[in-house]
Amino acid sequence: MGKWTRRAVISAGVVAGGGLIVGVAIRPGNRAAKLSKYVAGDGETLLHTWVKLDSDNVVTAIIPHAEMGQGVGTALAQMLADELDADWDLVKFEEAPALGEFANYPMAQAMLLAGADIPDFVLPTVEGALIRTAHVLDLQITGGSLSVRTTGAYGMRIAGAAVKEMLKIAAAEAWQVPVNQVIAENSQLIHKASGRVEPYCAFAESASQMTPPVSPTLKSVDEFKIMGRHVERHDLPSKVDGTAIFALDVRLPDMLYATVMRAPTFGGGIDSVDEVRTRAINGVVDVVQLPSAEVSSMLGKFTYAESVAVVAKGYWAAKQGMDALNIQWRSTENDGVSSDAIFKQFDRDISAGVDRESDIAQGDLVASMENAAQVIHADYRVPFLAHTCMEPLNATAMVNDGHCEVWVGCQSPLSFRQAIANALGFDIENVTVHNCFMGGGFGRKSRPDYAIQAAQLAVSLGRPVQLLWTREEDVRQDFYRPAIQSRFRAALDDSGDLIAWENTYVDKHEPDEAALIPYSVDVQDIGHVRSPTHIPFGAWRSVAHSHHGFFTESFIDEVAVAAGQDPFDYRVARLQHLPRQLAVLTKAAKEAQWHIPLAPGRGRGISLQSSFGSIVAEVVEVTVKDGNLSVDRVVAVIDAGYAVSPDGMKAQIESGIIYGLSAALFGEISIKDGAVVESNFHDYQSVRMSDAPAIETHIINSGADWGGAGEPGTPPIASALTNAIFNATGNRIRQLPIKNVDLQAARESTATMG
């Protein structure tokens, strides 16, 4: 590997020599001039894309990911600071501006190389020639639990180590001493023999003239000082005193406020709008019809339907104006579609097995089923789900002299920039995206529709406009976790051993391996049929793992019960080939005191899912009394390789569990007349304080490759919960949400069966 050239880095052909893709984060040569005008303040020297060192010796990590709650900035800054041997108190971070220069190259590389567990919404880029032809302009994405394991592992650490080496060389030259006698410690360079000590910043400028080293030496785990340590998140002080600026908090001079509505039936459009009553409302400025927008980016190709906006001097007037509009929507071919019809269609398509494709097919399924001592089968279902981020969708836009500025909280600022430029017919240089704190993302804020609408309004009004969706619009115009049906059959021999596993489900989504099971079964046939609906699909925290985690880990429980064996022991016997999974599952059982019996009416359930590079097991304890369910306790164990920020990882797991619990208990988007029935938190419920279990999270640092943390907590929770309910009541729940199940009746029916 010779010296890197600028070209070598920008094209994706960076050699993965030694298994590292470091080059993508390390800019060769000095690019400071080009980038510094965007991020460097007065007195600061930009060493390269990822690190900034100012004259006060403060190191700033420039984070190419958006903060949506996961504390990503802090974890990535820890990785950088540790390799740099920086004084943690002198380390800050800021989010990279939405410019191609900051595109997330390591993420692109990890996707190219690994491929398997990349979220659906980034897939088109991987398939396309974009990366290969060196136009990675679209990849500043947050999602797929990828930040730490790509940007952190391949970018930040290398960057920190490289900068340290450059500073040492610069100091050695200045002091005229051999470089191996220069020590870097706590943001200072030290030469012991001569007693010299100078802060890093003294050499910032000379270091910025150098070409970064090709392969800087990384620390081994036992040398970590800042990684693995509990540090307080940098962003929290502003989140307890009301000063954190979310997109909705942006205030521009002369700004107007707006709200929008699209046809409730997906694919519908506007027939006519009667504005008379609206325009009579005090404060209403305008009623604007926004054209549909075509977006083709790394997210794929989408058409966002046209909408009606009411613009006013304040949000309240805009909202009242919207309520007063009389809109006739065009009829569509989907006007008659209901949830019932959708599930009938799924059932029909699974039975017909049309164009069934296998994820895995091994062994002789027919023979195994014929020779089985026992065959069990079951159908599982989950409904559509909305994201309901705490902060409803909003964006603020301003157009001046042909330049559009947009303030938004989003998971993919570069693709938003592109999409806005396309929709307005602007050159991309004439669009600036300011990414703000996100009040939740969960996958929804990777779609730019709301930012496009704000930009369209700013153009049409000629004044800054803050667009805020009503919660009702947020629930009814989402990109939904799809409804899915999954059909299982399992063959057991007379000792209860699992000899064959068959599974057919509708609609394949990312990650590819989500429906696969870790258990050793010789004969397996897992596959899917296509059964499209008109309901828009979107990535929802953990994507396809969110439903397959419920399906497969429930059915393996059914198999264990049919075999007359303990569900934990049954899993353990079939995990001997996977030591990490085995360790995680075993620890979860141990911490939850799995084998100590519970009082009548109480129950425990267990579940195991590997997703986004991490392995998570969860044990849930419930009480069911007079048909009332209480989720008492959740014990979670995660092996993500190494926890950079242990408390941050625990918080993410807690968050993923509650998010999945809301869905398991209450989450249901129902379709009637082609449109969504639910509208706000009263009919699309979330877990609240009194529903929330005590959660204990344990971390295993196995030293395996880095895994994600934002999503892997979600997939196991639904099945751990329903398995616990089964354990308590004998009632097997195969359709979510649980709010629709009469647990009282279930207990009686179990009694009859027993």
Added chain:
Amino acid sequence: MTVITVNGTEQKLQVDPSTPLLWVLREQLALTGTKFGCGMAQCGACTVHVDGTAMRSCVTPLSAVSGQKITTIEGLAPNNNELHPLQQAWIEEQVPQCGYCQSGQLMSAAALLATNPSPSDADINIAMAGNICRCGMYSRIRRAIKSVAGVQQFDPAVTELAREINNG
């Protein structure tokens, strides 16, 4: 014209009195710490204190609080150099994820502790029932509340009074 006192400062407002307090705070007074989440008293993101009581400002018309004392998240701390004990506990327990719900959570918790300095789990469940956290930080919120239970609280009414005296 409607007159209210917000964080110790009297405000004379020329706003349609049927406008919910939330929008007056955010738009007229640029106090954006109070958040919008649902607009129908379901999520608690907009919680403020009205004469010391936690209220959902998204469904409270300006006319209903005329002449009253409002405290928002910006006014929860006793002064510029000190945090409210709950704000401190929120940092110690690393409560916020995205943070969007936390102004409302803190205002509900502060109102609880002002009247019930050592709440039981059941008291916490009731007082916090109206506040959703989509990031699911409930265990941490509970821990943080309990960590300051029994600790001397800043009574919002007293804080208000002190501020008024300061402002002359």
